Amino acid sequence: RPLTTSSTTACSTFFFFKIWKNEGFSKLYSGFPTTVFGAIPYEGGQFFAYSFIQDKFKATYDRPMTTVENLLAGCAAGFFAQFISYPFDTVRKRLQTQVPARTSTAPWATAYVRMVLDEGIPSLFTGQVPNAVKVVPYSGITMVLVTQFRDAFRK
Numbered sequence: 330r331p332l333t334t335s336s337t338t339a340c341s342t343f344f345f346f347k348i349w350k351n352e353g354f355s356k357l358y359s360g361f362p363t364t365v366f367g368a369i370p371y372e373g374g375q376f377f378a379y380s381f382i383q384d385k386f387k388a389t390y391d392r393p394m395t396t397v398e399n400l401l402a403g404c405a406a407g408f409f410a411q412f413i414s415y416p417f418d419t420v421r422k423r424l425q426t427q428v429p430a431r432t433s434t435a436p437w438a439t440a441y442v443r444m445v446l447d448e449g450i451p452s453l454f455t456g457q458v459p460n461a462v463k464v465v466p467y468s469g470i471t472m473v474l475v476t477q478f479r480d481a482f483r484k
Contacts, residue, residue, distance in 0.1 A: 362437050367417030375410035379403060379472050399476050400469045407468020411461055416453035418460070420444065 348356055382402040386394050394402060420441045444452050 364417075364421055366437070367414045367421060370417070371410045371414035373410075374413050375406045375468060375472075378406035378409040382406060394476075396473060396477075399473045402469075403472025404465045404469035406472060407465045408461060410468065411464045412457070415457050415460065416441070419453050419455060 345357070379402055382405060383394060386398065386402070420437055423444065424437060424440055441453075
């Protein structure tokens, strides 16, 4: 039987209250600080890189970028942003799943340091390639849309 919205909502509600009862309200927010600290460099890095690429392009070619060029610049900006913020995402996922052999119930900064000491810096980038396959095209399309809407509203 396929999942329906009502069965999915009922399931989510069930687990919400189960986690709250068995592990406490704060467990519902495991990984929240790393989500926030990961979003800031991701979004900031993405817009910084995109603006940087646009400025360099305009200085070099003395014309605005085409849609395809905006798409490629957005993809490059997305890759840059994903690269600098991915360690936060890795730590957040570890905290949320609480794999006992790898992390403890310590705060995110302690888990971050523990991962580096126990497994090395490369452990922070585990799974980055599959994530880039998802994020890079998304970032390119997002930046094209941002540019198109910005230009449309400026006219």
